[in-house]
Amino acid sequence: MAYSEKLIEHFNHPKNVGTLDKSKNSVGTGLVGAPECGDVMRLQIEVDEASGMIKDAKFKTFGCGSAIASSSLATEWLKGKTVDEALAIDNMAIVEELALPPVKIHCSVLAEDAIKSAIADYRSKNGIAAE
Amino acid sequence: MGSEKLIYLDNNATTPCDPRAVEAMLPFFHQIPGNAASRNHPFGWQAEEAVDYAREQIGNLLAVDSKEIIFTSGATEADNLGIKGVFEMYSRKGNHIITLKTEHKAVLDACKKVEKMGGEVTYLDVKADGRVDLEALEAAITDKTILISIMWANNETGVIQPMKEIGQLCEKHGVLFMSDATQAVGKIKTHPKELGIHLMAFTAHKMYGPKGVGALFVNRKNPRVKVTSQMDGGGHERGMRSGTLNVPGIVGFGKAAEIAMKEMDADAARLSVLRDKLEQAFKDNLEEVYVNGSVEHRMPHVANISFKHVEGEGLMMTFNQNIAVSSGSACTSASLEPSYVLIALGLGDDLAHSSLRFSLGRFTTEEEIDETIKMISKGVNHMRDLSPIWEMFKEGIDLDAVEWSEH
Numbered sequence: 058m059a060y061s062e063k064l065i066e067h068f069n070h071p072k073n074v075g076t077l078d079k080s081k082n083s084v085g086t087g088l089v090g091a092p093e094c095g096d097v098m099r100l101q102i103e104v105d106e107a108s109g110m111i112k113d114a115k116f117k118t119f120g121c122g123s124a125i126a127s128s129s130l131a132t133e134w135l136k137g138k139t140v141d142e143a144l145a146i147d148n149m150a151i152v153e154e155l156a157l158p159p160v161k162i163h164c165s166v167l168a169e170d171a172i173k174s175a176i177a178d179y180r181s182k183n184g185i186a187a188e
Numbered sequence: 189m190g191s192e193k194l195i196y197l198d199n200n201a202t203t204p205c206d207p208r209a210v211e212a213m214l215p216f217f218h219q220i221p222g223n224a225a226s227r228n229h230p231f232g233w234q235a236e237e238a239v240d241y242a243r244e245q246i247g248n249l250l251a252v253d254s255k256e257i258i259f260t261s262g263a264t265e266a267d268n269l270g271i272k273g274v275f276e277m278y279s280r281k282g283n284h285i286i287t288l289k290t291e292h293k294a295v296l297d298a299c300k301k302v303e304k305m306g307g308e309v310t311y312l313d314v315k316a317d318g319r320v321d322l323e324a325l326e327a328a329i330t331d332k333t334i335l336i337s338i339m340w341a342n343n344e345t346g347v348i349q350p351m352k353e354i355g356q357l358c359e360k361h362g363v364l365f366m367s368d369a370t371q372a373v374g375k376i377k378t379h380p381k382e383l384g385i386h387l388m389a390f391t392a393h394k395m396y397g398p399k400g401v402g403a404l405f406v407n408r409k410n411p412r413v414k415v416t417s418q419m420d421g422g423g424h425e426r427g428m429r430s431g432t433l434n435v436p437g438i439v440g441f442g443k444a445a446e447i448a449m450k451e452m453d454a455d456a457a458r459l460s461v462l463r464d465k466l467e468q469a470f471k472d473n474l475e476e477v478y479v480n481g482s483v484e485h486r487m488p489h490v491a492n493i494s495f496k497h498v499e500g501e502g503l504m505m506t507f508n509q510n511i512a513v514s515s516g517s518a519c520t521s522a523s524l525e526p527s528y529v530l531i532a533l534g535l536g537d538d539l540a541h542s543s544l545r546f547s548l549g550r551f552t553t554e555e556e557i558d559e560t561i562k563m564i565s566k567g568v569n570h571m572r573d574l575s576p577i578w579e580m581f582k583e584g585i586d587l588d589a590v591e592w593s594e595h
Contacts, residue, residue, distance in 0.1 A: 060505075068505055074574055091592030092577055093537035095499055095517055095526065099576035117576035119497060121517075122505035125574060170593075 060122065061156035067126035072133050075115040077101040085179025087171040096120030096164070098128050100171035102135055102143070104179055111135050111143055116171075123161035127151050127168040140176055195511045195556045199394075199549030200343050200371060200490060205440065206396040206550070212443040213398065216436035224433045225424060235435045242442025249445040250388070251379040252405055258425045259438055262402035263370040265418075266389035267294040269404050269429060270366045273415025274335045274387065275302045278364070282332035283307045286325065289532045290314050291339050294389075295368050299337075308332070316534050317482035318347035326357050335364045340372035340388075344516065344529040344545055345481030346490025348372070355384030364413060370394055370402075374448035375487060376456060380405055386413045392437065396550060397444030401437035404429075451550075459548045460488035462557045466546060467491050469561040474568055476581075480530055480543060489548040492516070492530070494539045497578040498571040503544065506567030511560055516543035538577075538587075 060068075079086045083104050090097040096119060103113040114132035118125045130151055135143050151157070151165035180186070196204070216238060224239045226232025240254070247254035260266045275285065287299055289311045299309045310328045315321055320338060329336075336358055341348045351367065358365035366387035372378050373388075374395025380388045391402035406428065407413045414428075421430030470477045476496035495503065500515035516527035517540065526540035535543075546560075572578040577587060 068502075071574060076579065088576070089593050092497075092541070092587065093592075095501075095537075095541040097575075097577055097592070117574055117579060119502075119575040119577050120499045121501040124499075125502055174593075 064123065064126045064155040064157070067129040067155070068122045071116075071125060071129040073113075073115050073129065073136075074117060076117065077103050077113065077115050082182050083179075085175040085177070085182065087174030087176075087178060089170045089174055090120070090167055092119065096124045096167060098124065098167050098171045100128060100131060100168070100175050102140075102172075102175050102179060104140060109139050111138050111140065120167075121161070121164065123155070123157055123164040124167060126155050127157070127164045128171065130154060131168045131172055135172065140179070143172060144176060146172055195560055197546045197548060197552065197556075197560065198512045198514055199552075200346075200545065200547035201514060202393045202399065203396045203549050204551060205393070205398050206444060206447055208447060209397050209440040209443040213436040213440040216439050220435075222435070224435055225422060235433075238439050239433055239435060242438045242445075245442035245449075246403065246445045249374065249378075249449045250405060252381060253408060255426075256405050256408050258404045258406055258428050259433055259441075260402045260404055260429055261400060261431075261434070262393070263292075263368065263389050263391035264294040264402075265429075266391070266402050266404035267292070267368050268298045269415055269418050270387040270389055270406075271295065271298040271302060271335070271337060272305075272418055273428070274364060274366065274413075275305065275307050276416035277414050278334040282330075282334040284310070284330055284332040285335045285337060286310045286312065286328050286333060287337045288312050288314055288320060288339070290318060290342055290344075290529045291337070292343055292368055292370070295337055295339070314532055317485070318342060318345050318480075318529075318533050319482060319485060320349055320354065322350065322353055322357065325354065326361075329357070329361045329363060333361070333363050335366055337366040337368070340367050340369035340378060341376075341487045341490075342481070342529060343371050344514075344527060345492045345533070346371070346487035346547075347481040348376075348485045348487065350485075351383045351385065358386075359384050364411075371487060371490075374445065375452055375489065377452075381407070386411065387415070392441035392444055395444050395448055398437050398440040401434050401441050403441070455550050456488040459552065462552060462554060463489055463491050463546070463548055465554075466557050466561060467493065470495075470565065473561070473565040478539060480533060480535060480539075489552075491546045492543055493546070494535070494543040495568045495571075496539060496542055497575050497581055498542050498568055500541060500543055503542075503564075503567055503571050506570055507563045511563060514545040514547075516545065517541040 105112040114135040116128040118128045148165040148169040222231030222235035224235040243254040373390035386407040388405040393399040478494040480492040500517035530540040
């Protein structure tokens with residue numbers, strides 16, 4: 058199975074690896090997946106309170122190359138978006154961008170879940186009801 | 189591909205064909221084109237002579253009569269012929285077969301077919317070291333048991349089963365003993381008659397011979413064992429396996445057996461030193477490294493190692509432009525299941541997902557092992573830097589207490 062150049066680039070040089078301070082109210086954390094399933098994704102966003110824009114995003118992922126590339130790409134896309142715009146990110150856009158093979162589509166689903174989970178965490182911390 | 193030479197450490201998947209075997213095969217594609225079953229002209233006689241010679245070479249390696257070798261297309265076919273063939277041939281005696289959960293799919297799926305045909309199959313657990321529990325094995329034998337099929341050495345872990353003790357149990361209870369010896373033949377001494385093995389499946393391409401040719405050893409005397417053919421036609425191979433013989437393949441198989449007989453002890457001694465060096469270096473360089481399966485009863489060229497909190501398939505991507513190994517993790521939507529062999533050893537799913545299988549071979553060099561140690565240690569560190577569960581582990585969080593969102 059040959060992977061796309063974009064996928065390999067994200068795998069070899071992942072963007073935004075790291076950890077944000079989850080005790081801050083401006084930070085939302087999503088932890089999805091399970092070690093038994095072979096992938097765990099932790100994705101974090103930091104929201105600028107004045108503008109409502111995502112000013113930083115970080116991830117760490119335990120998983121295959123597609124899972125790592127999907128989360129790296131997701132953090133790239135999140136930065137500069139509003140929370141509502143971020144919620145609109147669809148896993149199929151990740152599939153297309155990285156040319157994920159059919160057996161790896163679940164990696165993109167996991168990334169979408171991680172985004173939604175991080176946003177839900179941010180909103181619940183700040184008393185914002187989901188729409 | 190990388191600019192450097194690719195390092196091949198996946199010899200349990202297949203071995204490169206030894207150039208000496210290739211050379212032996214070449215005349216049989218064009219100069220000597222006969223069908224070994226053509227009885228009435230020199231082309232046929234020459235082909236038959238070459239097949240007989242190869243049969244001798246293989247018989248010598250196993251210390252059996254050459255007439256006891258039934259050629260097949262490979263070990264999968266030999267496993268199928270042995271299991272289904274015994275089931276059909278001995279149906280009047282009984283319908284029960286005993287095997288292990290850690291067998292190769294060729295054995296397990298042939299056993300499943302036997303169940304569909306009205307047979308009963310017991311799939312025994314193994315102990316944490318991957319070996320059969322002899323007491324459980326004996327307890328599983330009933331008066332309907334006709335066959336015990338237990339592999340000589342496991343393809344994923346290299347763990348060697350107590351063949352002698354199993355043979356004694358079979359003798360005691362009057363049960364046929366079959367072994368899938370695919371990973372053992374040509375690498376360590378495999379003399380079935382000394383151990384009471386009645387049927388033994390193996391293949392050329394795991395012992396530096398060509399792909400597409402294998403064999404089933406079928407004991408001819410005391411007891412005289414027969415199997416019902418699964419491939420019908422011209423009645424080749426004493427009626428047990430019809431089909432024109434793959435003459436070039438068989439010649440290469442024979443040559444590979446002859447080479448193995450001379451060189452396998454020296455190969456094994458050299459490879460076990462390299463394998464141990466590899467294992468020790470990972471343990472020295474990295475934390476949380478686990479060797480899977482019995483260390484004591486193990487093939488000399490195999491190491492199955494878990495690098496905790498790193499997913500195997502992802503780890504492989506850090507070096508697979510340069511090094512070829514196998515992973516116990518299959519991360520696909522079709523199967524998120526990690527290796528059933530490692531699970532049977534009692535490894536948690538997380539450790540099974542973190543495993544790599546290294547299988548060295550005749551053409552592996554020490555320089556390649558040194559390079560492998562360097563690249564894979566680097567890869568493990570890269571993946572751990574990316575791993576949230578490694579970070580949690582380092583922070584002292586009890587990972588078993590975390591509520592994961594399984595998907």
